[in-house]
Amino acid sequence: MPCGYDCGRGYRPEQLTRWLDVISRAIGDTAIATILDLGCGTGRYSGALAARFGAWVIGVEPSQKMLAEAIRKTAVGVSLIRGNAESLPLADESVDLVFISMVFHHFKDRAAAAQECRRVLRPGGRLCLRAGTLEQIENYAYVPFFPESRSLLEQHLVSRATIEETFAAAGLRLDRHGLVPSEAGANWSDYAERLAHRADSILIRLRDSDFARGFEAVRKRAEKAPFGAVVEPVDFFVFRAV
Numbered sequence: 139m140p141c142g143y144d145c146g147r148g149y150r151p152e153q154l155t156r157w158l159d160v161i162s163r164a165i166g167d168t169a170i171a172t173i174l175d176l177g178c179g180t181g182r183y184s185g186a187l188a189a190r191f192g193a194w195v196i197g198v199e200p201s202q203k204m205l206a207e208a209i210r211k212t213a214v215g216v217s218l219i220r221g222n223a224e225s226l227p228l229a230d231e232s233v234d235l236v237f238i239s240m241v242f243h244h245f246k247d248r249a250a251a252a253q254e255c256r257r258v259l260r261p262g263g264r265l266c267l268r269a270g271t272l273e274q275i276e277n278y279a280y281v282p283f284f285p286e287s288r289s290l291l292e293q294h295l296v297s298r299a300t301i302e303e304t305f306a307a308a309g310l311r312l313d314r315h316g317l318v319p320s321e322a323g324a325n326w327s328d329y330a331e332r333l334a335h336r337a338d339s340i341l342i343r344l345r346d347s348d349f350a351r352g353f354e355a356v357r358k359r360a361e362k363a364p365f366g367a368v369v370e371p372v373d374f375f376v377f378r379a380v
C-alpha cells in the first residue's frame with residue numbers, strides 16, 4: 139500500500155543523497171540525458187534522479203496505486219507511465235541509464251525484462267540495480283526477529299549469480315558489484331515504527347500472529363538499546379550495454 143510504502147521505506151534526505159552518490163560514482167562522467175526508473179513505485183528515487191543528473195526520468199510502474207502516489211508527488215523532469223519490465227513502453231535505444239531498485243525479485247519473466255532493458259538502452263548505456271540476494275539473508279535486520287521470513291526470503295530472492303547471468307545473457311556486461319551498507323532505521327525505535335507498516339513483500343506475507351510476535355521482539359530490542367542506526371547490506375550492480 140503506497141502510504142505504507144513511503145511511511146515504512148521512505149528515505150531521510152541524507153540517505154537518499156548517499157544512494158545518489160553511489161549511483162553517481164558508478165556512472166562516472168558519462169553524460170546522462172534520459173533515465174528509466176523501472177518499477178519506480180511511489181517515485182522514491184524518480185524526482186531525486188532527475189534533479190541530481192539534470193536528466194529526464196521516465197518512471198515505469200505496473201501498480202496503479204503506487205503510480206498514483208508517484209503522480210501525486212509530481213517532480214520536475216519526471217514522466218510516469220503504467221507498464222512493466224517485460225514489455226517496456228519505450229523506443230529502442232532511447233535511454234542512457236536504467237535504474238532498478240528492489241524490483242528484480244518481482245519480475246515475472248526475468249529474461250524478458252533483461253532483454254527489454256538492453257533494447258531500450260543506448261550502446262554504452264548503464265544499468266544500475268539495487269537488490270536483495272540469497273547470500274545476504276543472514277544479514278537482514280528483521281530475519282532474527284521473524285524466523286518465518288527466512289524461508290519466504292529463500293523462495294522469493296535469487297542469488298547474486300542469477301542476477302549477473304540474467305543480464306549477461308541479454309548483452310549487459312557486469313562493470314561492478316558491491317555491498318552498500320544501507321540504513322533501515324535511524325535507530326531501533328525508528329526501525330520498529332517503519333516495520334509496523336509491513337511495507338515489504340515478505341513481511342506482508344507473514345501470518346498476523348507471527349508478525350505480531352516478531353514485532354514485539356523488535357520493540358523490546360528498541361527499549362533495551364534504542365541508540366545506533368540499523369544498517370543492512372544492499373547488493374548494488376552496475377552493468378554496461380555492449
Ligand SMILES: C[S@@+](CC[C@H](N)C(=O)[O-])C[C@H]1O[C@@H](n2cnc3c(N)ncnc32)[C@H](O)[C@@H]1O
Nearest residue numbers: 177178179182201204222223239240241244245
Ligand atoms: C519494493 S517496490 C520498489 C519501488 C521503487 N523502485 C523503490 O525503490 O522505491 C517494487 C516495485 O516493483 C513493481 N513491480 C512489480 N512487478 C514489476 C514488473 N514486472 N515490472 C516493473 N515493475 C514491477 C511493484 O509494483 C513495486 O512498485
